[in-house]
Structures are given as structure tokens and as C-alpha cells.
Amino acid sequence: MKKRLECIAAKIPNGIGMVDVGTDHGYLPVALAQRGYGGNLFASDIGEGPLQTAREHAESAGVTEKLRFLCCDGLELCPPDAVDCIVIAGMGGDTISGILDRAEWCMDRRYTLILQPMTRAEVLRYWLIYNEFEIVDEDLVEDGGILYSVLTARFGGVTRLTEAELYTGSFAQLAKHPLYPRLWAIQRKRFQKVYDALKRSGAGDEDGRLALSELICRQLEERKPNDQGI
Numbered sequence: 001m002k003k004r005l006e007c008i009a010a011k012i013p014n015g016i017g018m019v020d021v022g023t024d025h026g027y028l029p030v031a032l033a034q035r036g037y038g039g040n041l042f043a044s045d046i047g048e049g050p051l052q053t054a055r056e057h058a059e060s061a062g063v064t065e066k067l068r069f070l071c072c073d074g075l076e077l078c079p080p081d082a083v084d085c086i087v088i089a090g091m092g093g094d095t096i097s098g099i100l101d102r103a104e105w106c107m108d109r110r111y112t113l114i115l116q117p118m119t120r121a122e123v124l125r126y127w128l129i130y131n132e133f134e135i136v137d138e139d140l141v142e143d144g145g146i147l148y149s150v151l152t153a154r155f156g157g158v159t160r161l162t163e164a165e166l167y168t169g170s171f172a173q174l175a176k177h178p179l180y181p182r183l184w185a186i187q188r189k190r191f192q193k194v195y196d197a198l199k200r201s202g203a204g205d206e207d208g209r210l211a212l213s214e215l216i217c218r219q220l221e222e223r224k225p226n227d228q229g230i
């Protein structure tokens with residue numbers, strides 16, 4: 001299994017059950033079944049095609065009996081009492097937020113959410129904070145030259161993030177991570193580019209984007225990694 005999915009697998013507690021929303025090929029639940037995960041395993045996808053691929057993968061791995069396949073939008077058909085862990089990986093942060101928004105039952109502290117946005121992570125972090133989820137952990141994994149954020153969240157609790165942290169994740173949680181300097185460099189370059197382009201355009205700042213990119217650059221500068229990576 002890819003490093004990105006291995007990172008997610010390592011965070012799944014052995015409990016009542018887990019659902020992998022947008023499972024596609026089903027790599028994650030199939031690997032968990034092979035490794036002796038004791039709870040219920042749900043592989044869910046909105047597309048019948050991907051779900052069929054997951055079924056075939058489970059079949060060839062000899063674990064079909066251990067998995068249940070759900071063809072639905074997000075968490076629509078997932079039985080709330082049969083899981084305590086929800087994984088949503090490999091989609092945009094806006095799509096992940098939409099899936100959670102349509103499943104009010106996940107707003108309960110008994111569920112561990114493991115979320116891995118491919119894009120627009122700031123939308124997801126904002127959604128979580130706005131809906132009173134606590135982001136209990138931020139992790140980073142590099143796979144195929146790409147850096148991915150993996151968030152663990154639980155309902156109830158307060159998480160405060162600065163504007164820059166909506167994009168990076170909490171500095172306090174990430175500062176000692178060996179990949180933090182790489183994350184910092186990517187985001188610093190990104191917002192400097194935005195700032196330079198807006199400044200060059202000479203247009204006013206009615207929508208506040210210039211001021212926001214300047215603020216984020218400043219907040220990032222304040223958390224610049226030193227030689228020890230912190």
C-alpha cells in the first residue's frame with residue numbers, strides 16, 4: 001500500500017468499525033482486513049465502478065466476507081452504530097466538508113475522523129472549527145514527491161488557528177515534524193507569489209486578498225523553521 005494510505009492506516013484504532021468513504025480501489029479496508037482488524041469494515045463510494053474495483057480487489061485478497069460495500073453519497077448508508085472511525089481521503093477539502101455536513105450524526109465525540117484532503121485543506125479546517133470539531137492531530141506524509149496533510153478530528157472542543165494555520169495546520173502540532181520545513185517552504189513560496197502578483201497588478205484591495213496574503217506571509221515568517229527543523 002502507498003505511504004499516504006499507510007500513514008492513515010496507522011491511525012485507525014482497533015474498535016467497533018471503520019468506514020472508508022470514497023474507497024475507490026478499496027486498498028485501505030482490504031489491507032485492514034488482511035492485517036486482522038477486528039471491527040466492522042465498510043467500503044463506500046458514490047460510483048458503482050470504483051466500488052466494483054474494490055469488490056474485485058477484496059475478492060483477490062480473499063477478504064470479501066470481512067467487508068461491506070456501500071454505494072452512496074458520503075456517509076448516507078453507513079450505520080452510525082457500526083463504526084467509530086470515519087476515513088475520508090483523497091478528495092478535495094470542500095468535498096470532504098460537504099460529506100461531513102450532510103451527516104450530522106458524525107458530530108459526536110465517539111467518532112474519530114481521519115481526513116486527508118488533496119486540495120483546499122483550508123476549507124476543511126475552517127469547516128471543522130466552525131462546527132466545533134477539535135483537530136487533535138496534524139500529520140504530514142510524503143509520497144511520490146508530494147506532501148500530504150492527514151488530520152485527525154473529533155467533535156467537541158476548541159481549535160484556534162491563525163489565517164496561515166488554516167492552510168498549513170497548527171504550528172504547535174507540526175513544528176517538530178521532520179516534514180515541517182518542507183511544508184513551510186511550499187506555503188511561504190505560494191503566498192509570496194500571490195502577494196507579488198496582486199501587488200504588481202496595481203489594482204486596489206477591495207476584496208482584502210492583498211492584505212490577507214501579506215498577513216499570511218508574516219505569520220509564516222514568525223514560524224520559520226530553524227536548523228533544528230523547529
Ligand SMILES: C[S@@+](CC[C@H](N)C(=O)[O-])C[C@H]1O[C@@H](n2cnc3c(N)ncnc32)[C@H](O)[C@@H]1O
Nearest residue numbers: 021022023024045046047050072073074089090
Ligand atoms: C481519488 S479517489 C480516492 C481513493 C482513496 N480514498 C484514496 O485516498 O486513495 C476519490 C474517490 O472518491 C469517490 N467520491 C467522490 N465523491 C464522493 C462522495 N460524495 N461520496 C462517496 N464517494 C465519493 C470517487 O468516486 C472516487 O472513487
